[in-house]
Amino acid sequence: MAKKEVKIEYNKGWDLAPAPESTSHIKLKKKYDLFIGGKWVKPSSGKYFDTINPANEEVLAKIAEADAKDVDKAVKAARKAYDTVWSKLSGKERGKYIYRIARIMQEQARELAVIESLDGGKAIRESRDIDVPLAANHFFYYAGWADKLEFAFPNREVKSLGVAGQITPWNFPLLMVAWKIAPALACGNTVVLKPAETTPLTALKLAEICQQAGLPDGVVNIVTGAGATGAEIVNHNDIDKIAFTGSTGVGKIIQKAVAGTNKKVTLELGGKAANIIFEDAPLDQAVEGVINGIFFNQGHVCCAGSRLFVQESVYEKVMRKLKDRMESLIVGDPLDKNTDIGAINSKEQLNTIKKYIKIGKEEGAEMYQPKCAIPKKGYFCKPTLFYNVAQSNRITQEEIFGPVLAIQTFRTVSEVISKANNTPYGLSAGVWTDKGSKIFNMTSQLRAGIVWANTYNKFDPASPFGGYKESGFGREGGMHGLSAYLNLDS
Numbered sequence: 001m002a003k004k005e006v007k008i009e010y011n012k013g014w015d016l017a018p019a020p021e022s023t024s025h026i027k028l029k030k031k032y033d034l035f036i037g038g039k040w041v042k043p044s045s046g047k048y049f050d051t052i053n054p055a056n057e058e059v060l061a062k063i064a065e066a067d068a069k070d071v072d073k074a075v076k077a078a079r080k081a082y083d084t085v086w087s088k089l090s091g092k093e094r095g096k097y098i099y100r101i102a103r104i105m106q107e108q109a110r111e112l113a114v115i116e117s118l119d120g121g122k123a124i125r126e127s128r129d130i131d132v133p134l135a136a137n138h139f140f141y142y143a144g145w146a147d148k149l150e151f152a153f154p155n156r157e158v159k160s161l162g163v164a165g166q167i168t169p170w171n172f173p174l175l176m177v178a179w180k181i182a183p184a185l186a187c188g189n190t191v192v193l194k195p196a197e198t199t200p201l202t203a204l205k206l207a208e209i210c211q212q213a214g215l216p217d218g219v220v221n222i223v224t225g226a227g228a229t230g231a232e233i234v235n236h237n238d239i240d241k242i243a244f245t246g247s248t249g250v251g252k253i254i255q256k257a258v259a260g261t262n263k264k265v266t267l268e269l270g271g272k273a274a275n276i277i278f279e280d281a282p283l284d285q286a287v288e289g290v291i292n293g294i295f296f297n298q299g300h301v302c303c304a305g306s307r308l309f310v311q312e313s314v315y316e317k318v319m320r321k322l323k324d325r326m327e328s329l330i331v332g333d334p335l336d337k338n339t340d341i342g343a344i345n346s347k348e349q350l351n352t353i354k355k356y357i358k359i360g361k362e363e364g365a366e367m368y369q370p371k372c373a374i375p376k377k378g379y380f381c382k383p384t385l386f387y388n389v390a391q392s393n394r395i396t397q398e399e400i401f402g403p404v405l406a407i408q409t410f411r412t413v414s415e416v417i418s419k420a421n422n423t424p425y426g427l428s429a430g431v432w433t434d435k436g437s438k439i440f441n442m443t444s445q446l447r448a449g450i451v452w453a454n455t456y457n458k459f460d461p462a463s464p465f466g467g468y469k470e471s472g473f474g475r476e477g478g479m480h481g482l483s484a485y486l487n488l489d490s
């Protein structure tokens with residue numbers, strides 16, 4: 001008698017009871033004005049836009065839209081604070097304020113995490129355990145540097161730059177703001193920051209924290225709006241430095257706009273990272289690293305391991321393990337503590353991801369998606385795997401910024417290095433192998449700013465982060481992150 005195949009139905013009968021994080025403790029205003037010169041100021045145009053919860057499409061708050069006049073007001077406030085207060089303070093005094101901000105962030109961590117998940121759609125597990133603690137740690141870390149700058153750059157005169165214009169994306173809203181503001185303040189600069197239009201809330205909460213910390217008026221100014229507001233910051237003639245994190249397309253516009261001016265620039269742009277599994281790798285850990293690298297945070301990660309290269313001899317095994325693990329992923333309510341994959345940040349981004357899934361199929365790649373259900377309301381996308389893809393396919397070349405993974409195989413080290421480097425980007429990569437020598441060989445040949453070995457997506461304030469090629473230039477984090485906010489020429 002033929003043996004009956006046993007079919008495993010994941011998430012059937014094993015459903016976890018809902019465990020949503022409470023929202024009763026969060027304090028959100030119905031309407032947010034601009035934070036300029038230490039005060040909440042109405043936008044000169046009187047215009048406001050909605051920020052919504054991508055998990056249920058409900059409006060969370062109305063946000064002021066800053067125009068040229070408002071940006072000018074913010075730059076003037078930042079310049080005044082720089083000239084009269086901040087540049088005159090000792091590093092030790094600046095450090096005290098930055099420590100205070102970090103401490104208040106820690107105290108309000110739970111509220112910040114819930115707001116981050118509500119506004120951005122990321123699973124609470126991520127915002128609670130990664131985004132918010134790391135953001136506070138960045139303030140702690142740079143507070144420590146504020147009075148030690150001359151030791152970071154011995155025999156060089158360290159001078160602050162002045163007013164920094166900073167523009168951030170929506171994928172790590174609070175963390176990117178921390179990466180920008182903490183080193184700028186530690187080095188003695190004042191800032192005008194614009195958060196992404198779809199996720200402004202935690203930056204505005206940080207403005208409240210700056211007030212609670214007693215930070216002198218005008219040292220941090222937060223102006224909200226979309227690309228046009230960002231362009232007003234970039235083109236303002238009294239800004240000394242532009243720090244931008246976002247897409248390569250906008251990065252190129254910014255670089256052209258500042259060419260020939262005195263402004264210093266750092267650009268942290270897109271990526272198309274290669275995650276490489278060798279046959280001698282610990283395969284279960286590697287598969288977990290791949291899942292973490294592309295599916296958590298909905299693939300909204302600049303350094304997401306969106307291209308997976310598997311050595312041919314273990315390809316079948318890795319595929320089986322990967323599909324099994326994908327079946328157990330929970331897609332749904334970002335506030336639920338069991339959720340692995342929350343909501344896609346916006347309808348626009350969901351449409352972009354859907355467009356690439358269609359392109360992948362049309363290009364002839366084979367697709368796999370788990371059977372999990374996704375909520376009817378809100379912007380959700382199943383984790384998606386493409387295999388039998390070609391190096392020339394658009395899904396292997398272009399940044400999708402969603403939970404979409406393209407798998408290829410390789411036989412030799414030189415083959416995988418040439419395939420992994422065959423991209424306009426150069427932000428990050430991952431290597432999974434048992435051999436230390438192989439890791440060192442790979443890290444020296446992979447053209448990526450960050451290479452993780454036997455792990456993925458690990459961040460630390462003391463560790464520099466940044467790319468090359470079309471992933472941008474300049475480093476954030478660590479001691480390297482200080483030089484982006486200092487004049488070391490003299």
Ligand code: NAD
Pocket residue numbers: 167168169170171172194195196197225226227228229230231232234245246247248250251253254267268269270271301302303399401427466467471472
């Ligand atoms: P985006 O470029 O569309 O927007 C980023 C920010 O720039 C937003 O605040 C936006 O309002 C603003 N902006 C848009 N047009 C502008 C203009 N002409 N002038 C000035 N500002 C302008 O990017 P996004 O969709 O918000 O974020 C996703 C991108 O960010 C991805 O490409 C991702 O890889 C990248 N990213 C990179 C890093 C890194 O460290 N390298 C980190 C996070 C995200």
